Amino acid sequence: MTSDSPSTTHVYLVGGGIAALASAVYLVKDAGIPGPNILILEQDKVIGGALDGHGDVDTGFLIRGGRMHERRFVCYWDLLSHIPSATDPAKSVTEETFAFNELLVSCAHSRLLRGAEIVDVSSFGLGPRDKWDLARLSVAPEKSLGNRRIQDWFQPAFFDTNFWRLWESMFAFQVWSSLVEMRRYSLRFMHLFPGLHELRDILRTVYNQYDSVILPLQAWLQTQGVAFSLETQVVDIDFRLEGTRKTATAIHCIEDGVPRTISLGEQDYVFVTNGSIVESSAVGSMTRPAELKGKETAGTWTLWERIAAKDRAFGRPGVFSDRIDLQKWESFTVTLRDPTFLRHLSTAYGYIPGISGLMTIIDSPWLLSLVIAAQPHFANQPPGVEIFWGYGLYQDRLGTFVKKTMQDCTGAEILTELFGHLRISEQMRPVMEAQRINCLPVMMPFIDSVFMPRSPGDRPRVVPEGATNFAFLGQFTEIPDDCVFTVEYSVRSAQTAVYTLFHTGKRVPPVYLGGRKLKSLVQAVLAMNR
Template sequence: MGRGKKISTINTKVYLVGSGISSLASAVYLIKDANIKPNNIFILEQSDISGGACDGAGDEENGFVIRGGRMHEEHYNCYWDLLSNIPSYDNPNISVKDETFEFNKRFVSNEQARLLRKGQKIDVSSYGLSLVDQADLLKLLFTPESMLDTLKIEEWFGADFFKTNFWYIWSTTFAFQKYSSLIECRRYMKRFIHLVDGLNRLGGIMRTKYNQYHSVILPIKRYLINLGVNFEMNTQVVDIDFFIEEEKKSATTLHILRDNQKEKIELDDDSFIFITNGSITDSSDQGSWTKAPTLKDKSSSASWKLWENIAKKDSSFGNPSVFCDHIDLQKWYSFTATLKDSTFHDYMENFSGNVDGTGGLVTMIDSNWMMSIVIARQPHFPNQSKDVKIFWGYGLYPDKEGNFIKKKMSDCNGKEILEELFYHLNIQDIMTPIIKEGKINCIPVSMPFIDSLFMPRSLGDRPKVIPSNATNFAFLGQFTEVEDDCVFTVEYSVRTAQMAVYGLFKTNKEVKPVYDSIHNPKYLLKAIKSFSS
């Protein structure tokens, strides 16, 4: 008895676990394409704020916080399809897609200070790859994924590869470690081959007008609330019961903690559940100017515990332990600086040659922490005054001792992190007075699972969006399996939403194809030429 696509009725209900972008996108497509009544859609969120990893919060007095930023490019077919339907934050007559494309026409990425050493720009016109490195890259592109199970990047390339400009740029742009999954590295190479020749200047990278919470999440949430979708915050799904037999798998009961009270939701024949399994920002913790953040563990993560509970019930529901049991390898730390002074931004603009919003990651390759910073177009928050500036940064190696601050980054407060940064930029003389005057704040954040999606894995460790013979449920987000696309992207999350909705319901719609640049000779030849430069 196989599963067939359902035709929605006036009584069809859909429950969405989590309110990240994959759930929000699912709600949009459920209404627009599957004809589900908005007031029959229930988004169950464990916290008091939506958005998942697309976040941005704070104010000028207490400091702004962005845990991380999602980069975009024009060939995110599913993502831009979604945002073409959503009115923008500032103007209801313009879609988020149109606003973003117009914004990126005015502020074109052309990074002129991508890598620094001793506070000085490095020439990155050459990736510095040897003939052996080039051969290894091309071999990887054409090796079947099935032959790369559990392999790490460092098991494919020689030691010298990890000292090249290419690796410094590649690893810090996408947050790859040497021990990250070779499969994911290959997928990125294939998926973004059309960007490789311009990656040293971040050519083709797009950004939103504000941080992604205000530019993307809030507009979608407003749109859905106005239609009548139910957002049930502070509502944690702790377990899901399933009826499982050889040819049929159905979700039957949701076990919920709502304001610390246990509840059950029984699913009838006209009820569906979409589950975001796993999270890269769960269990995050904020530090302060004077306090380092605390690194939490899996016991504080509702999303990982839920997936573990579900995975015990059927092998097709994935293997979460691969992704969540190695926090020491998965964690990294970011920080957001808020300045009531323009000295830093003025210096960086003059030094780099990039006005804010036209650069991107600036990485200090002689930093033991492998520090990188990004100065977005100001204001990056709608409630940010003209005389207040912010920037964001992160450290890829937070367990190493700093070059100036003789502590691990993970043990540092906001003040110490900025002191280390200013040391690497050789601007202690101009920034120390700003610190003393109290015109700067910095909030560090620990994220135990941020790199979990890059852990070496095998086929089946991530469940299919719709497991075989599933009748009324789907998995969403970064820890589902989507052939040929890349995790750690908003495109991946929205693609899973399309796959879930169009896979369970009759819609006369098809999932947007993955942009297939690897089979375009023009892009492949450009990439090969850039490898050899």
């Protein structure tokens, strides 16, 4: 069923991440739904989902993470081409971002460190068997791979190559991650292979992605009359299942502590963001480790479990949420009121904020990575304050300088481990003692859940077969060929939902597959043989 009466149609969007925000934009712009007929239901105090960023000098600035951007995110840049920039309303967010990246072109010269020295990554270090395994993975039919893990395909030596170190730290893959997702990434981003060692062609927003993307989106939607119901948790959705037809009939939520039921009429729709990579995140401090929470605190996952129990077509959330030990990792955001640290990176490694990108310490048991964006990174960041972000992919291992797991470390202990690996403990001691540095760790139990090995049907289609008035959105929907853990995937799900359920006369653009372009394929082969 598609809507023929936009003026009398109401759409409820469950979740306030970029997939829901993008859906609202396309509902207004392409489906003609009046803004006041759209309601976004978000369980947190702010919208934005994984694209977050907030804080101040006194409490410290915080970013849980940042999604990678590149020029061939066709759905994402289309979305933001309609949204005025927060810094210059005469430009779109897309125009602003592209112009910014013309000024600051990504080029990493200290991508990997070992023993506080730069590792030469001009060669990926791939042996004949490694290259053969990558080649045969790119041509293997996806359905033939099943739910195998990456370590089931490659030889042990592969995981000691520069290629793997670059790959795992850039994309957050682990040896037990889904082989299917590795294949998708290889094909989707093969055009980036020649510059992978220098992070060439990676784009960044002017500020953090909350300030540069989410706030402009929210402002535009508010001018259209779209409503936001924050701190409203959706706990269940009723469906009427009649043969092959599936219709959502009611939304059950808790608003301000009060249960509420929203009945869905003949012209009403509901889009659900099923699952969340930043659900149940917990923030620590300089003196307190970040708590690891369990699934019992995860409202988004509980909602998907209740929905999935009603029909097999609604997916299997347990595949992505039941192994927190394999899905978690920890990030940290550092607020500096002293130039010593950034001066050292500049002197020792030629590091330039906003250009040099991700730096990974490969002899760190935690596999520590850090990135310093162009400053200021927050719209409210005052002069004299610098901010950087980092993460540890293996937070269950004992540190080298702090004999504790990263998960058990305070912000101060994480800094101690970082400074130890960079051989600047003595230089940074006065800064630490003067309390001119603040590190906020964040534990995210579901952050790598998108990469869990899966089988066909574990993720629901954006619009399941027979669905008349509902869709699923975000990272845990099934979109052929495209790659999860990207903003492009979320926006593509939004376009798919709107263009399938409403008469728009538009089609979702095809996924760009670098591995299917002859020029990219040839250049990738040359890069792997350097």
